[in-house]
Amino acid sequence: MRENLHRFFRAARGVGVHVSPAESIDAMRAVAQVGISDRAVLRDALLLTLAKSQDEKLALGDCFDLFFSRPEPRQDQPETSNDGASQDADQSPSSSSASEPGEGPAPEGLGPLAQMLLSQDRNAIAAAIASASGTASLSDIRYSTQRGIFSSRILDAIGLQRLRDDLDRLTATDPALAERLRAALDALREAVRDTVSQGLALYAREEAENLRNEILRNAPLARIERRQVAEMRALIRQIARRLRERYSKPRKRQRRGHLDVRRTLRRNAAWGGVPFLTAWKRKHRDRPKIVALCDVSGSVAQVSDFFLLLIHSLHEVVDDVRSFAFSSHLIEVSDILETKSPEEAMAEIMSKVGFGSSDYGSSLVDFEKDFMSALTPRTTVIMLGDARSNNLDPRADILRRISERSKRLVWLNPEGRLAWGFGDSEMPRYATFCTVVRQCATAQQLERAVSDIVATYQ
């Protein structure tokens, strides 16, 4: 059973539940208390000790059901605490020869596997497969391409070589029996293949997901295929959640510290300056202020989706964010992002200003006209866009004024550095006024950029 539990822990890690050694010890102790006879109670006990959130509980519950869904007859096993699988394997030859059915005694000199297959002892076969997959360390399986190698390893461990020899000999001496054995072997192969598939589902999920996410994180946002968009959104949301978790912890205000003499005296003036009430100096809090301007024109349509999603999450992390979207003109979208769900908000913003041809000059004019007052010397301005202004006047002078009024001006450009300045790109002209210019083409770069921006406020 201990062996089984260890494999279950590994499967649990596979579905994203973090099982530390301490937790696995706790789980073992819990299982020792409740026993393994009642599956529902066992499930509850493992869920209680291993899962640490509602999401993890759901994932772990599914994992449990999959893991223990093997048609292994568990009841008739002796419930000893040391590993049941190998014990079974030891028992199986004797038990199978004992329970040999009467339909024609198998010839002497056959290997244990052949005897087992001929006797059709399902329990023994299942146990043998389980033990062989332990020997072949099936729980190390990671990719679907490894299916073949693991199947053959399991078959080797179960004693396929001996069976082949037996089969060859029987074909000469007893063709009918050989035919039966061959059919049984096919069934065995089938069973092993199923076992491997299940193992893949159990142990390899994490690895496959990590690999896929890794590829996705480094894929250029602009060239994401349609079928990957949903996954990408999920990934961005994950990034946003991580940012939120990292930075949204309320910073502790300084409660005690130095006495603020001036405020104390003022507060106690009524008592003739006798300090009944004390006032303490507080640490000055740098209130994060962010103004985000997002290009949603046709040229960056693919990317702006993700930009907006990330700005949406910024609204949740930082108190004071104002966001604007523009293509040929500029509107404020803070309210939309704050009140609506990401999907609704994005659809609404796109219907209002999206997909036009971009005109940075007139958008900047719009901004200067109405929203220049939003900038203070503590504001960080984030520009998200490719700076392709269709050869219209870029009005870099406005950007200079924006830069002068704010603390920092960060430009995130989805295009590579090589493309800057070619065609209608005004990036070099704008770049002179920016504190930082970063390429921001993949999810990973996006995460780093935003993380850096938020981190400066912590």
Next chain:
Amino acid sequence: MADQKASTSIEAVESGLAAQGYIASRQIATAVYLSQQIEKPILVEGPAGVGKTELAKAIAAWRGMKMIRLQCYEGLDEAKALYEWKYAKQLLYTQILKDKLGEVLGGAQTLHAALDQLHDFGDVFFSKEFVEPRPLLQALEQPGGCVLLIDEIDKSDAEFESLLLEILSDFQVTIPELGTVSAITPPTVILTSNSERDLGDALKRRCLHLHIGFPEQRLEERIVESRVPGISQALRRQMVGFIHEIRSLDLKKLPSVSETIDWARVLVLLQASELDTDIVKDTLNVLLKYEADIEAASPQVTTFIAKAARSNVFG
């Protein structure tokens, strides 16, 4: 109340809690049983009003133990949760003992000798007598064990969590002047959280994680039966069915078990024999706590009553 019933099995937990009027699902009973067996705290999460705090009370009543409650809030610190020195008492004693000071220091010839004697004197003032135990320390000092309820841990600061770690894993606290105080009998610790903020992994790791959601219909009927005995079976089924329909709506605050019980009491008080549109609309404010929610739910009332009645026939 000294007889400590040993929880021998999960069923015993279930029936024991039921005797105190707390109808526990099997998950809850398993958690309580396990926490007793492997001496781990239980972290209970779930929406407001599903009986998280009630669980601690029921355990205390069932085991006949004292319940010590620590309500968490922002700014809670160790002086309020763990222990505090009785400054006033220390001050008072110093004043009274002032005269004795001469005698204490009388024999000393040199400054060094006087200091040595003063050191012994100082230790007297930082002894157990002058410690004011707060809930956490009190819980450790109960000779017969107790149920320690740390309520709404998510409301406290992240720093406070770290303070709890020592208590939760080893049932002990360290007071610098006195040394380590270990629990005489390890208390049963229940932490509750409304998931307002994510708790730290270190804290979660030390606990059994129990999520109490809205109960299933049958279970909720049993809860109502145990809490409001005066209600007829037909009405009980109908109202619980109705509440389950309400929970399928997208509301700001879904009605939870405590609202169900309140509503059952109201219905009994109004001597209703069955649900009808008028009585539900009149008493909807018992179930729903926001004006917007009531507005969203009221047009559906008639259909929900019909649905609840239908499920009654088949259920």
